[in-house]
Amino acid sequence: MLTEKGRHDxxxxxxxxxxxxxxxxxxxRQLLVRVEASRGQLGAAQEQVAELSRQLGPxxxxxxxxxxxxxxxxxxxxxxxxxxxxAAARAPADALGxxxxxxxxxxxxxxxxxxxxxxxxxxxxxxxxxxxxxLGLVQLSRGELERADQSYxxxxxxxxRALENRVGLATLALRRGDWAxxxxxxxxxxxxxxxxxxxxxxxxxxxxxxxRFEEARRALDRxxxxxxxxxxxxxxxxxxxxxxxxxxxxxxxx
Numbered sequence: 001m002l003t004e005k006g007r008h009d010x011x012x013x014x015x016x017x018x019x020x021x022x023x024x025x026x027x028x029r030q031l032l033v034r035v036e037a038s039r040g041q042l043g044a045a046q047e048q049v050a051e052l053s054r055q056l057g058p059x060x061x062x063x064x065x066x067x068x069x070x071x072x073x074x075x076x077x078x079x080x081x082x083x084x085x086x087a088a089a090r091a092p093a094d095a096l097g098x099x100x101x102x103x104x105x106x107x108x109x110x111x112x113x114x115x116x117x118x119x120x121x122x123x124x125x126x127x128x129x130x131x132x133x134x135l136g137l138v139q140l141s142r143g144e145l146e147r148a149d150q151s152y153x154x155x156x157x158x159x160x161r162a163l164e165n166r167v168g169l170a171t172l173a174l175r176r177g178d179w180a181x182x183x184x185x186x187x188x189x190x191x192x193x194x195x196x197x198x199x200x201x202x203x204x205x206x207x208x209x210x211x212r213f214e215e216a217r218r219a220l221d222r223x224x225x226x227x228x229x230x231x232x233x234x235x236x237x238x239x240x241x242x243x244x245x246x247x248x249x250x251x252x253x254x
Contacts, residue, residue: 008039129162
């Protein structure tokens with residue numbers, strides 16, 4: 001909370017006081033690495049990384065991952081990615097290093113760098129639905145539709161409750177122009193989370209595409225009640241009105 005308010009010095013002081021009393025508090029030390037980096041004290045952050053290394057031993061990827069976060073905050077992105085890769089090499093059976101590197105590269109828009117790291121992450125941990133989703137998103141962005149489909153489905157197989165992979169499959173279906181397949185995914189999402197406004201928006205959009213205008217209107221009304229983006233709701237209402245006027249037989253009776 002202090003860092004969110006821009007009070008980085010106070011946050012660092014608070015954590016240092018706590019660690020003086022509880023020197024093996026792992027999460028607090030990890031947080032201190034990031035707080036020190038956020039206030040421009042990269043040297044102090046590296047000191048905390050060194051302490052993490054002493055405590056966790058030579059085989060833990062965590063210190064190098066935290067070093068990567070600190071370097072990233074200092075806008076030293078190439079060095080940050082190298083730190084994530086070093087974490088991956090340090091712990092060959094642990095997905096943390098390649099997953100973090102892949103996610104960060106994807107966030108930077110470096111899809112060519114993200115893909116092999118995320119592929120390695122799911123190879124090491126095939127039960128991580130978030131990793132599969134990230135890989136699918138990268139593949140979809142690169143136009144690798146079949147591979148994205150496989151990744152999203154693998155994510156659902158790892159955890160059927162991982163709705164982000166259903167969102168991915170719906171997006172993929174829309175990319176292919178397969179309205180019916182997209183609706184299957186949105187229906188499943190809404191069945192699991194009926195108050196998810198964006199899923200209701202996705203459902204209304206696909207129903208418009210399928211020409212099921214009255215169902216689309218109901219889904220759109222529900223999305224609006226749930227607090228969906230007013231701009232998107234308005235845009236879909238205009239499209240629904242246009243499509244309905246073009247197909248008056250599909251309009252509801254007065």
